[in-house]
Amino acid sequence: MKEILREIGMIARAFDSISNIEFKELDLTKGQYLYLVRICEEPGIIQEKLAEMIKVDRTTAARAISKLEIQGFIEKKKDEDNKKNKKLYPSEKGREAYLFLKREADYSDQVALAGLSNKDKEALLKLLHKVRTNIEGDWEFVKKGGKRNY
Amino acid sequence: MKEILREIGMIARAFDSISNIEFKELDLTKGQYLYLVRICEEPGIIQEKLAEMIKVDRTTAARAISKLEIQGFIEKKKDEDNKKNKKLYPSEKGREAYLFLKREADYSDQVALAGLSNKDKEALLKLLHKVRTNIEGDWEFVKKGGKRNY
């Protein structure tokens, strides 16, 4: 069943590619949309959590987010309760951009799921959710330098 | 159902991340394993098809493949019937590496699909296959400069 992970890879790369091209219109460069979307949906989230959520290297996230800040899409605010955290919030410009990101995502969603019944979609989501939780442990383990045996 | 594409993205990034780390052991750098696997499974394939198959930019594929050749994992051979094509074949070293790649992929597969029944797996594959074919058109369209309306 190796094909399952391959299909997932192909789909992910295709959509990422499409989004990156389409979001240039907003001056968002490669990858940035991922972070902006999540910050808009979860204002106050910190960078570390965001990286973990998206499954991307911490330092990659750091740079993409810094750039979002420089461009004025988001703001970093000190967390007074925990001084090593910086909470992330969308700016007005960021919220504006988010509307477009959402429209694009909805459209891609429609294209992707064309011909699937509601039952199919629910089943697919449930199965993917399971796969994702199955893999999270290994991802964190390997990122931290752990060695899997096979 | 936006969550479906998000789950797919998370899973893909997590596995890609894991594979990239684990294949350093073979001196394969980021992304290279994708191409090597396909070349081993489909000897004689050309670069352009490979990029399309994997859903990656043509020039990115070109460079990853060139590097595989320099490192001795694959060979490029002129196609006598069509002089602008270069057919790709694994070397002995490449085939050797492929055994390891396969072992790793099988293991990741096991982890990913733990807790799914055979029926689940079949359903998942079928649904993902459908999604992938649904999106291929848009990917090619947008890569070639087409503008989607939404």
Add this chain to the structure above:
DNA sequence: TATATTATATTGTAAATGCAACAAAAATTG
């Protein structure tokens, strides 16, 4: 409570990524 460990964020550096532009062979078209 002092010390060690963990969590979060940042920066230096090397490498991959992807767009633009180009070249050449092949296929299509008028």
Add this chain to the structure above:
DNA sequence: CAATTTTTGTTGCATTTACAATATAATATA
């Protein structure tokens, strides 16, 4: 069959990506 368009491959350049190393605050441990 000549001209145009498409296919395949390459290179220059700007940017992202990710590993390593560093810093500092917070938490755990002895």
